[in-house]
Amino acid sequence: MNDWIVYLIEGGGYWGIAFLMVIENVFPPIPSELIMGLGGIAVARGRMEFWPLMLAGTIGSTLGNYCWYLLGRSLGYERLRPFVERFGRWLTCDWDDIERIVAFFRRHGQWVVFAVRFAPFMRTMISLPAGLTRMGHVRFVVFTFAGAAIWNAILAGAGYYLGRNFDDLEKYTTPVAVATVVIVLAGYAWRVVTWKPRR
Template sequence: MLAHPTDIVSSLSYLGIFLLIFLLPAPQEIVLPLAGFLAAQGKLNFIGAVAAGVVGSTVGALPWYWAGRYFGEARLLRWAERDRRWIKLSIRDVRKAQKWFDASGSRAILLSQFIPIVRTLIAVPAGISRMNLGLFLLCLIVSAIIWQGLLAYAGYLLGGQYGQVNQYANSIRVGVLVLIGFAIVWFVKRRG
């Protein structure tokens, strides 16, 4: 039986990357550096590996988007309170994602892939607010390409040391978020 992400990606290739991110969901900070390492060895195509991860995270976000859109905030909060062990969602998670989304809109989607829990949960408030599906997917895909591409590239560069990427992922994440924050502040001041 396959149990570890290394075994799954090595055995199932692109399908393994997709399944780990879509179904499990395994941390992208583990799966994509491994995919980059395998691409450096010639066992995977780099673009194909990143694409499998992007498709996995995009398809994995859609049920949450539709749940938010169909059920609405009140029903989701009741559901999260009653059946938390099944849906892996807490009232606090829903409220935090909704607050961030309300304040940032599509920018929240663009930043979502850099933050582990938010990358899945941000789809809920996007659905609740009935964000245009095309815009939601565009923002999600752009964000996923950037973050997963960086992770895979780090694994590609580090070769056999791809396991160290997770150590540096938090620093990279914070750096990217700070740069994006500065860009947003600059843009807002420039418009105001």
């Protein structure tokens, strides 16, 4: 996969970056850390400029997240009720929990969308509940764009300052991603074992 990413960046330039970032946010297994990190290395080598790279990457991130947002908005959270009532244990929540989450999201969801942009895996999935709770289009796009811009700047900056070695970027990002997955899975397992329905 790394070779494919390198090929698209080298062949497509800024358009390749934007395309990859759209795909990364629709199919999360493609790592944005490597995409923007390689973009930062290209800047260090004089093959790209920083601000066009940032614009391409952030627009791509926003468009990819907007796909999930539109999917959630077309469904609406009310349609989830039979699913939640049937699989509440595995979701570790019941319908009352969903109602509270929706109420919170409608009041403060824009800040959740912004903050979660810095969390691996969740930065894409958070767009779905934003759509399910019918967050305003403009509000979602503005906060998604802002959070994605900061995250992409960190990744591109890391690629630039780590120098010209692609493997160095993986050395730092991979352990963090693996540790995050382990923590999330352990927390989920604990929730499943200890969860009890309110009713």
